[in-house]
Amino acid sequence: MSESALCILGIESSCDETGVALVVVAKQGPVQLLSHALHSQIDMHQAYGGVVPELASRDHIRRVVPLARQVLADADRTMADVDVVAYTRGPGLAGALLVGAGVACSLATALGRPMIGIHHLEGHLLSPFLSADPPEFPFVALLVSGGHTQLMRVNGVGRYELLGETVDDAAGEAFDKSAKLMGLPYPGGPHLSRVAESGDPKAFELPRPMLHSGNLDFSFAGLKTSVRTQLQKLGLLDNEAALAQAWAAVPGGGPLVDLAASTQAAIVEVLVKKSLAALKATGLKRLVVAGGVGANRLLREQLNQAGARRGVRVHYPELHLCTDNGAMIALAGAMRWQAGLAILSREPVFDIQPRWDLAQL
Numbered sequence: 001m002s003e004s005a006l007c008i009l010g011i012e013s014s015c016d017e018t019g020v021a022l023v024v025v026a027k028q029g030p031v032q033l034l035s036h037a038l039h040s041q042i043d044m045h046q047a048y049g050g051v052v053p054e055l056a057s058r059d060h061i062r063r064v065v066p067l068a069r070q071v072l073a074d075a076d077r078t079m080a081d082v083d084v085v086a087y088t089r090g091p092g093l094a095g096a097l098l099v100g101a102g103v104a105c106s107l108a109t110a111l112g113r114p115m116i117g118i119h120h121l122e123g124h125l126l127s128p129f130l131s132a133d134p135p136e137f138p139f140v141a142l143l144v145s146g147g148h149t150q151l152m153r154v155n156g157v158g159r160y161e162l163l164g165e166t167v168d169d170a171a172g173e174a175f176d177k178s179a180k181l182m183g184l185p186y187p188g189g190p191h192l193s194r195v196a197e198s199g200d201p202k203a204f205e206l207p208r209p210m211l212h213s214g215n216l217d218f219s220f221a222g223l224k225t226s227v228r229t230q231l232q233k234l235g236l237l238d239n240e241a242a243l244a245q246a247w248a249a250v251p252g253g254g255p256l257v258d259l260a261a262s263t264q265a266a267i268v269e270v271l272v273k274k275s276l277a278a279l280k281a282t283g284l285k286r287l288v289v290a291g292g293v294g295a296n297r298l299l300r301e302q303l304n305q306a307g308a309r310r311g312v313r314v315h316y317p318e319l320h321l322c323t324d325n326g327a328m329i330a331l332a333g334a335m336r337w338q339a340g341l342a343i344l345s346r347e348p349v350f351d352i353q354p355r356w357d358l359a360q361l
């Protein structure tokens with residue numbers, strides 16, 4: 001390993017995407033992404049309407065080594081060039097995490113290289129540092145994924161202060177569960193937001209939970225209940241045939257498209273207003289949006305508009321790095337090393353932390 005630069009292999013396997021990437025990092029300056037490869041299990045889980053943990057683990061086993069070979073070949077490197085192996089230590093599905101941790105540990109041991117376990121959400125919130133428009137510290141981060149919804153004050157790498165979080169469902173979960181009720185395929189977020197484009201966001205009056213709670217916490221479970229109620233009124237709740245008929249009539253619009261638009265509008269409004277409140281409370285003028293829901297077009301549009309009015313710069317990861325990927329894990333390892341924080345373990349041990357609080361890093 002050279003003292004001045006490292007080549008880091010990153011492995012992500014916390015849920016339903018196997019991601020592997022290779023970055024190079026010098027003591028200072030931006031991290032360079034050499035290559036990354038991803039296998040999404042969406043098609044496999046779609047038949048079940050959600051992630052089946054056992055199937056996820058087995059698929060990670062099948063994919064991770066071929067993906068590692070692919071990123072090395074794409075970057076014109078070999079295994080021997082890898083200085084450090086970074087992997088997702090948590091949070092996530094225990095079995096899925098164990099696959100990435102096991103492979104990382106085996107590789108690092110065979111190569112005689114150190115390894116580093118990364119917090120999945122740290123990967124998400126640092127991911128805009130791989131974009132053409134990277135943020136500067138400090139900033140407010142809105143982390144919106146399938147499992148988490150948090151507002152953080154980010155003072156630097158590894159210096160995260162929790163400002164607020166969801167007390168029940170995550171924003172991604174609200175998208176996914178509402179979409180499922182509407183008969184849309186898994187994962188619902190991208191499908192719901194696509195159909196919402198042609199709907200009327202004011203057609204249904206849906207709650208904006210905790211909008212005026214006076215704190216920076218979120219709650220999305222009630223929204224799903226309201227969507228259920230509306231579907232019941234439309235005679236579409238748990239009624240596959242009626243849902244299929246309603247969707248077939250959709251090119252001309254219709255209540256489902258309007259309900260999708262109204263649901264998206266409710267989630268986005270809460271996320272935008274709470275983010276603005278967090279910026280006001282901290283006095284910061286930079287916002288980073290990360291996690292799968294950060295790919296949502298309406299959320300980006302409204303945050304950009306609100307930010308422009310308040311002199312706030314809003315940063316996002318590249319669209320293809322919004323959802324889970326190996327690049328953010330390799331990047332987090334690299335930035336922790338630059339910050340002098342990386343605890344590079346040379347011991348052939350691996351551990352995972354399926355539940356892990358980012359603010360306690």
Ligand code: KG4
Pocket residue numbers: 015144145146147148171172173175176187188189190193291292293294295296297322323324
């Ligand atoms: O960060 P991520 O890939 O995985 C987790 O760590 O959870 O986020 C996945 C979540 C899912 O809930 C998915 O429906 C949501 O991100 N998502 C979206 C969009 N793209 C992905 N939600 C709304 N609009 C989108 N365009």
Ligand code: ZN
Pocket residue numbers: 120124145146291292323324
């Ligand atoms: Zn994620």
